[in-house]
Every structure is written in C-alpha cells, then in structure tokens.
Amino acid sequence: MRDTQTNTAPLLSVRDLSVRFRTGDGLVHAVNNVSFDIDVGEKLAVVGESGSGKSQIALAIMGLLAKNGEASGKIMFDGRDLLHLPLGELNKIRARQIGIIFQDPMSSLNPYMTIERQLAEIVELHEGASRRDARKRALEVMDAVQIPDARARLDAYPHEFSGGMRQRIVIAMALMCNPRLILADEPTTALDVTVQAQIMKLLGDIQRDMGTAVVLITHDLGVVAGFCDETLVLYGGCIMEQAPTLSIFDAPGHPYTRGLLRAVPNIEDPAASLAAIPGSPPSQRKPPAACPFAPRCVDAVDACHLTLPDLDGDGSKRACLRPVEVLT
Amino acid sequence: MLNFTLRRLFAVIPTILVLIVFSFYLMRLAPGGPFTSERPLPPAVMANVLERYGMDEPLHVQLWSYIKNIVLYFDFGPSFSQKDRTVNDVIAQGFPVTLTYGFWSAIFVLVCGVPLGIIAALRHNGFWDYTMTGLAIFSQIFPNFVLAPLMVLLFTLSWGLLPGGGWNGGQWQYIVMPAIALGTSYMAGVARLTRGSMLEVLNSPFIRTARAKGLPERTIIIRHALKPALLPTLTYMGPVFVYMITGSVFIDVFFSTGGIGQDFIDGAYSRDYSILLGLAILYSLLTFALTLMLDLLYAWIDPKVRSSMG
Numbered sequence: 001m002r003d004t005q006t007n008t009a010p011l012l013s014v015r016d017l018s019v020r021f022r023t024g025d026g027l028v029h030a031v032n033n034v035s036f037d038i039d040v041g042e043k044l045a046v047v048g049e050s051g052s053g054k055s056q057i058a059l060a061i062m063g064l065l066a067k068n069g070e071a072s073g074k075i076m077f078d079g080r081d082l083l084h085l086p087l088g089e090l091n092k093i094r095a096r097q098i099g100i101i102f103q104d105p106m107s108s109l110n111p112y113m114t115i116e117r118q119l120a121e122i123v124e125l126h127e128g129a130s131r132r133d134a135r136k137r138a139l140e141v142m143d144a145v146q147i148p149d150a151r152a153r154l155d156a157y158p159h160e161f162s163g164g165m166r167q168r169i170v171i172a173m174a175l176m177c178n179p180r181l182i183l184a185d186e187p188t189t190a191l192d193v194t195v196q197a198q199i200m201k202l203l204g205d206i207q208r209d210m211g212t213a214v215v216l217i218t219h220d221l222g223v224v225a226g227f228c229d230e231t232l233v234l235y236g237g238c239i240m241e242q243a244p245t246l247s248i249f250d251a252p253g254h255p256y257t258r259g260l261l262r263a264v265p266n267i268e269d270p271a272a273s274l275a276a277i278p279g280s281p282p283s284q285r286k287p288p289a290a291c292p293f294a295p296r297c298v299d300a301v302d303a304c305h306l307t308l309p310d311l312d313g314d315g316s317k318r319a320c321l322r323p324v325e326v327l328t
Numbered sequence: 329m330l331n332f333t334l335r336r337l338f339a340v341i342p343t344i345l346v347l348i349v350f351s352f353y354l355m356r357l358a359p360g361g362p363f364t365s366e367r368p369l370p371p372a373v374m375a376n377v378l379e380r381y382g383m384d385e386p387l388h389v390q391l392w393s394y395i396k397n398i399v400l401y402f403d404f405g406p407s408f409s410q411k412d413r414t415v416n417d418v419i420a421q422g423f424p425v426t427l428t429y430g431f432w433s434a435i436f437v438l439v440c441g442v443p444l445g446i447i448a449a450l451r452h453n454g455f456w457d458y459t460m461t462g463l464a465i466f467s468q469i470f471p472n473f474v475l476a477p478l479m480v481l482l483f484t485l486s487w488g489l490l491p492g493g494g495w496n497g498g499q500w501q502y503i504v505m506p507a508i509a510l511g512t513s514y515m516a517g518v519a520r521l522t523r524g525s526m527l528e529v530l531n532s533p534f535i536r537t538a539r540a541k542g543l544p545e546r547t548i549i550i551r552h553a554l555k556p557a558l559l560p561t562l563t564y565m566g567p568v569f570v571y572m573i574t575g576s577v578f579i580d581v582f583f584s585t586g587g588i589g590q591d592f593i594d595g596a597y598s599r600d601y602s603i604l605l606g607l608a609i610l611y612s613l614l615t616f617a618l619t620l621m622l623d624l625l626y627a628w629i630d631p632k633v634r635s636s637m638g
Binding site: 088108109157170 | 532533534536537538539540541542543544545547551552555556629630631632635
C-alpha cells in the first residue's frame, strides 16, 4: 500500500506527541514523545497494557482529551496541525475526515435518542443532507455493518440492541461520512469472543472496501495479528517497538514485546505455562529519564536504568539498548 | 401508555380509602374535639350539638356515612368550626388561590432555576459558577418567613411597587410576592441540582461521542445533554410542588391571600375534623395527579421507561 502511493506525505503524522494530566497529586505523564505516521489506507495497531496511554493518543488526535489533559507536539493532518486548530475548524474534521470508534458501546450511545437520529445528524451536519437523505444514508450504513432488519430498527433506541449490535452502530457512526481515517479504540474489548471475531472481520471488510486508514488501539495481540500491517508497542507512554506486525510476532525485538507475547496462550503448546511479566507498570509522575521498562526487564543492565534509548533500526525499530536479537 | 395510566388511576381508589380510614381514626384519637372549650358546655347542649353533626354514633358508623357521602354526593360534610359552611365551600374558595400562586411559583422555580443551573455548569469553576452556587446556597438556607417580610419591607413599604398582601381576585401584582417568597429556596435547590446533573452528563461518554461527531457545543447541549440533565430536576419537582402547595401555610397567613393554608391552620386549632380530613384527601389527590404526570413526562423523555410501561 505504501509503495503504490504517489503522494509521499503521510495521511496523518504524529510528532513528539506528549499528553499530560493535571491531577490532585501533580502531573501525570500519560504519553511521552510519541511519533508515528499513517499512510492512506494503512492499518496501524497501537498495542499496550492498560495505562500505557494508547487511548489518550486517539483522544488527543480528535481533540477530545479530558479537561485536565494537555497535549503538546504536532499532529499533522492534511498539512494542518490538529493540536492548534480552532474548535470550529476541528469540528469540520471530526467524523467527516477522522472517525472514532469508542470502546464501550453501552455508554457511548445517547440513550435518549433513536439510532436514526444519532446517525443521521452526522451527515446533516457535515454534508447538509436533508432529513430524508440522511435517513437513507443511515440505513445504508446500518446495512453495511450488517445489522439485521435495519429498516425496522432505525427508530429503535440503544437499549433495544445487544452489545454486539451496539458496537456495530458505533462503527456505523464512524462510517457515516466515509472518513479517510478511523481510530478504533478497543472496538472489541467489551464484547465476547465470538462477537469480537465478527466485529474484526467487519472492520477488515470495510477497511478493504473503502480504503480507509485504520488505527487499531488494543491490548489484545490476537486481534492485531490478523488485521494490521504495522504495529506500535507502547509502554509507560513511550513507544517501545514499531515494526511490521509479522516481524513483531516472528522476532520481537524489544524485551517488553517478547514478554507480552509470552503472556499470550499458545494453542500449539497448551501445556506451556504463561509467563507473566514480573513487576507492575511504572508510575508516570515524572517524565521518563530512562527506559520505563528497565525495572521489570530481565535483561536490563546498569545503562538501561540511566538512558532513554531512541527508537532505532530500519524496518523494525525498537527503543532498547539490548534488543533481543543482540542477546541471542 | 394508556394501559399504564388506567392502572395507575385505579390504584388511586384503594389508596385514598386507606388514607381516609387512617386519618379518620388518627384524628379522633387526638385529645380534644371541635366542641371542647375552656368552659365545658352543659351536657344537654353538648349532646344536642353532637347529634346535629352525627357524632353521637359509633366511630365506624360515622366513617361509613362520611365515605358514603363522598362517593355518592361528592360531599365532604359540614365544617365543624365555621357555621353554615361546608368543606366543599371552603375548598372551592381557598384552593384555587393557593393553586394559582403555587403554579406561578413553580413556573418561577423552573424558569429561573434550570437556566441558572445550566449556566453554572457551562461555566464550571468560573466566576459565574461560583457566584451562582454561592447565591443558591444562600437562598436555600434563607427561610421564607424571613424573605417574605424583607420583600414587603422593600417592595411595599420602601418602594411602593407591590401590594403587601391580599388577593384581589388574583391580579398579578398580588401574585408576584407570594410566588417568589414561596419558590426562592426551591429555585435555588433546582439550580444546584441542575448544575450537578448537567456537569455529570457533560462528562458522560455519549457526550464525548457527540463531540467526536463535530457537533457545535450549543447543539450538543440542547440536543444531547439537556434531556438527561433535566431528569433529576423533574424527579425533584414532583414532591416539591406538593410541598409548595401544602407548605404554603405561612405564605397564606402572612400575605392574607385567603388561600387554603389559613383554613388548614384554623382547622387544626379548632379540631375541625371534616376540614382536616377533606384537605388531607385533597392533598393526596394532588400528590397522585402530580406523580402520574411526572411518570408520564418521564416516559416521554426516557425510552427505557417507556418500554417498561408496556
């Protein structure tokens, strides 16, 4: 996909993004100097455990950080820095250019409005569609996300749908304006496994048909494996490794990535015990001065506790002084 | 919905019956009676009076004929203390007055309280928020028996703008002060409640979804946040309106409106059984009507409630 692209500028370019929150106990550094690009039609996974700052990246892109949050750096989209766009201009990009799928389908739909109104208002706003056209578009999108009997269910309220169906509606919302980029923030976390698979397949189909770029934010490596071209591993708000998804699975370069993979059950060797990563996630009260993973890393040497390594390497980049392949 | 309304209306009947029986016996248990006075009446006179009001019969017979008269003739009986007036007369004269300024008071509570709460929520932790919250707390603790004399002092005695009492057929000048004096502390309560629930709603995930759609803030508030933010206020307003009507005794007395509160007080002092019982029934009917109205309003707002009504 990247090679066939004539336009060399990436669709979205995030540079040195940091997100901090002012809390009662002082500043929390949720995201630290994160940089990445997404090309048109690319599928990027952002993987990390809870608290790694992955959702905050998506919220920062949309300008939806909580009130006590503050983002610095640059988020370039269409030659404009989203972080410094006035709200009115940002509102023209939200949903129309960048759609977002939130993780909790139970609470992210308005319980007091019909599905039809919640979908239709998006195209009424951005495309000036008439009520009737907007309704038609809502129906099309409901069909596209495979909600059975969509016509009859347009005027239903969110509580009349199951969790999986609601997640489809949330996805439908993101699709209303055919955005160029979709941020999917844990789109399957709230769902049971069989529904997860359906939703991921649906997302994949839509992505293929419409050529939309997707940022998939998840803690579930299994979801990433079959879906994304490129994977970005986040820990303590820092990028640990960025590599093509296949090579992440075949040959993880960062000890943290290796640890994550070992913590996933392997169907070919069910007897093998799961290896948890010892220790607990870092406190994010201070900006990291050294590798945030060093205190939990079995391969760490003294230098690891003192320096913050750069993201380095070609093709497969990792921020590590002693990457896995050097050790073996 | 119709089904629900009918079911609720039918439930009123047994509840009112229970209420009548309880209040009836409770009142008779209380010491004293409508005809006791410091100088006791001669026994012969007393027997005469009691017979005239049917109080010589056993209690359950009295109760039975009381209920029968209500059901058959909608007659709540004669007043014991006010000669030649029936309870129906008393209510017909006083209740419309109380209801009128109570209604305007409720309008004042909503029209001022809700917008103040919303503005405070939108300016969260700003100047207007602090000013509004401070004022609200102040007026919530400001009892109406302080506020009413103060208002009369200013608006009647100092500036001569409004009449200091009376009713005069319910001209607006006579309604303003009773309505505001009655409503102020509730208005403050509504403002605080609306502010709180608005803040909560504005932080909820579906508002974030609405922002992600690119909707302008004003549309988000009006279209997405207002309905859910008003639900707690609605719940609060039901009982508050009943309180306002029943608790308007002071207002009726202070402003001499001729409202029903004055009769309630007099009735309690003189053990006027039929007035008290009649008013108790009236108030409970009012409570029923309001609760039903609120439930229907709730159903109109919240689709979840609507579908559970069947």
